[in-house]
Amino acid sequence: MNRYPLWKYAILVVALLVGLIYTLPNFFGEAPAVQVSSAKATIKLDSGMATRVQQILSQGGAQANLVQFDGSSVKARFSDVEVQGKAKDALNKALNPDPADPNYTVALNLLSQSPRWLTALHALPMYLGLDLRGGVHFLMQVDMKSALTKKAEALTGDIRTLLRDKNLRHSGINRDGNNVDIRFRDRETLTAAQNLLADQLPDLLWSASAEGSDYRLSGVMKPEAARRVQETAVKQNITTLHNRINELGVAEPVIQQQGQDRVVVQLPGVQDTARAKAIIGRTATLEVRLVDDSTEAAAAAAGTGPVPFGTERYVERAGAPLIVKRQVILTGDNLTDAQAGFDNQTQEPAVHLTLDAKGARIFRDITRENVGKRMAILLFEKGKGEVVTAPVIRSEIGGGRVQISGRMTTTEANDTALLLRAGSLAAPMEIIEERTIGPALGADNIRKGFDSVLYGFIAIAAFMCAYYLLFGLFSTIALAVNLLLLVAVLSMLQATLTLPGMAAIALVLGMAIDANVLINERVREELRGGASPQAAIHAGYERAFATILDSNVTTLIAGLALLAFGSGPVRGFAIVHCLGILTSMFSAVLFSRGLVNLWYGRQKKLKGVSIGQVWRPQAPADAPAKT
Numbered sequence: 001m002n003r004y005p006l007w008k009y010a011i012l013v014v015a016l017l018v019g020l021i022y023t024l025p026n027f028f029g030e031a032p033a034v035q036v037s038s039a040k041a042t043i044k045l046d047s048g049m050a051t052r053v054q055q056i057l058s059q060g061g062a063q064a065n066l067v068q069f070d071g072s073s074v075k076a077r078f079s080d081v082e083v084q085g086k087a088k089d090a091l092n093k094a095l096n097p098d099p100a101d102p103n104y105t106v107a108l109n110l111l112s113q114s115p116r117w118l119t120a121l122h123a124l125p126m127y128l129g130l131d132l133r134g135g136v137h138f139l140m141q142v143d144m145k146s147a148l149t150k151k152a153e154a155l156t157g158d159i160r161t162l163l164r165d166k167n168l169r170h171s172g173i174n175r176d177g178n179n180v181d182i183r184f185r186d187r188e189t190l191t192a193a194q195n196l197l198a199d200q201l202p203d204l205l206w207s208a209s210a211e212g213s214d215y216r217l218s219g220v221m222k223p224e225a226a227r228r229v230q231e232t233a234v235k236q237n238i239t240t241l242h243n244r245i246n247e248l249g250v251a252e253p254v255i256q257q258q259g260q261d262r263v264v265v266q267l268p269g270v271q272d273t274a275r276a277k278a279i280i281g282r283t284a285t286l287e288v289r290l291v292d293d294s295t296e297a298a299a300a301a302a303g304t305g306p307v308p309f310g311t312e313r314y315v316e317r318a319g320a321p322l323i324v325k326r327q328v329i330l331t332g333d334n335l336t337d338a339q340a341g342f343d344n345q346t347q348e349p350a351v352h353l354t355l356d357a358k359g360a361r362i363f364r365d366i367t368r369e370n371v372g373k374r375m376a377i378l379l380f381e382k383g384k385g386e387v388v389t390a391p392v393i394r395s396e397i398g399g400g401r402v403q404i405s406g407r408m409t410t411t412e413a414n415d416t417a418l419l420l421r422a423g424s425l426a427a428p429m430e431i432i433e434e435r436t437i438g439p440a441l442g443a444d445n446i447r448k449g450f451d452s453v454l455y456g457f458i459a460i461a462a463f464m465c466a467y468y469l470l471f472g473l474f475s476t477i478a479l480a481v482n483l484l485l486l487v488a489v490l491s492m493l494q495a496t497l498t499l500p501g502m503a504a505i506a507l508v509l510g511m512a513i514d515a516n517v518l519i520n521e522r523v524r525e526e527l528r529g530g531a532s533p534q535a536a537i538h539a540g541y542e543r544a545f546a547t548i549l550d551s552n553v554t555t556l557i558a559g560l561a562l563l564a565f566g567s568g569p570v571r572g573f574a575i576v577h578c579l580g581i582l583t584s585m586f587s588a589v590l591f592s593r594g595l596v597n598l599w600y601g602r603q604k605k606l607k608g609v610s611i612g613q614v615w616r617p618q619a620p621a622d623a624p625a626k627t
Helices: 006-027 047-060 081-095 116-120 144-165 187-200 223-248 273-280 295-302 357-369 410-421 439-492 499-528 533-565 569-600
Strands: 030-038 066-069 073-077 104-112 135-142 172-176 179-184 204-211 214-221 254-258 262-268 284-290 311-315 321-325 335-342 349-355 375-381 384-389 401-405 429-437
Touching: 006 116, 006 439, 006 569, 030 081, 047 066, 047 073, 047 081, 073 104, 081 104, 135 223, 135 273, 144 172, 144 179, 144 187, 144 214, 144 223, 144 357, 179 187, 187 204, 187 214, 214 223, 223 254, 223 262, 284 321, 295 311, 295 321, 311 384, 321 375, 335 410, 349 357, 349 410, 439 499, 439 569, 499 533, 499 569, 533 569
Parallel strands: none
Antiparallel strands: 030 073, 030 104, 066 073, 135 262, 135 429, 172 179, 179 214, 204 214, 254 262, 284 375, 311 321, 335 349, 349 401, 375 384
């Protein structure tokens, strides 16, 4: 009756071991570290940089306990702050020979002191949020009106080009907000234009009307198209902010959308608000120029001659010098989209660009006149330009669709598309809220949060053991397992723990023990009704389960509502709250039942259970005696 099969105990043991392994990293703390990341869009880090960093530190006399490459940066961990400062100076000197034009960002950071065997298992500690670690918080508003205006202007230019190419004469094109009005002198031209524009510009909804002797064709941006433009603007701005914040060397920045037009930026560990604002608000521009392939340019690139007049010297992604003409053909203002894909003929990785009407016309003329020559696409940031790619013009390119291909991997194609899309903000952003949290306050929050969870657990354990005796001890052990599993799941998900999250952990303790209270009271009730101890244990768990499930489901619904509609601290609370409900169902029902079965299940002639005082109802004094 009260026996678990061996496979159920195996599941409980595995869950306990997994929880223990993934909770352990949170107890080792953090050590001073130095983080090396790329300071330029065209410089990518690989695993070879970790070896180079190790060599530089050895030569500089700054011995690192650990050097690792995490995909986007190299981190080196040290024993104390003094060695950390020495390592930063050595890396800055070796990696950035020109301090005015650094290739890499070398930033002070903190790194977990978890043993390597835990790291090899991908057992990593939870990230600490802004309120626990200190740092800078920005709430930024995206100017959606500017994003829609920019799209409407691009569509107006496309309309002019389409009508001109099809030789459809009109009396004028006017833009009123996000709407476009086109006037025609006859019905036939209006009908032809309406059919053309409806086919080529599906983002606009067209309607025709007569005004005196003229005819008017009105285009209104569809709601779904406007919503798509706004969503793209926010996503592109978030991507751009990610690229810019990498320079700060923040271990785990939080950049997320809040509502429809706001972006929250949290930079844990950053105290220099001015520098953070300068990097977040910086501008990047895209330019397209022709490459100078003359003999003088080749000599200048090889370093054997001066740079010809009217040209400039830049460096390609591979490090080779390139002489580019000063004349700018196109800028990023003419680029509406950039997506990674594949060449239709060779199936090689490629980048597909979409230009607006003005850019398409200019690009068509330039490519027609310069077939066989190279064209450089440059990204300018903080006044310094870098060559993203320099393809050869194979033929005239019209229609505003441009393909960049040749000697590119899929990863490079994705990176190039990302750089071209995120070179500048899709829409202006304004900082509407700003606050700084000091590291001392963060450490104090951690201490207070830890104490609240600890004291709450001790109080609950003392009450349960005093009131329910051995069953109370089982409940306390199940509660400890619940806390262990909750921290393990948060660590496995690499969630960011905030102060509201710690409050949710403390709340989960009280909610989780409620299930054990229901079970224990149900067992007492069965004992009062005259059931045998084994039957009382079985019925107590079976009949309490429905009540426990109902209460947890209703609480989970409230938590999911907070998760769906909340933001910021509310979401942090809701995530821990929902996960705590799920782990409490496992620990309170399955794990505590396993302990009870292990202790009492094999006793065939069980006379009683240690569950505290069982008050049996007293029979009335005048009740007749049973015979």
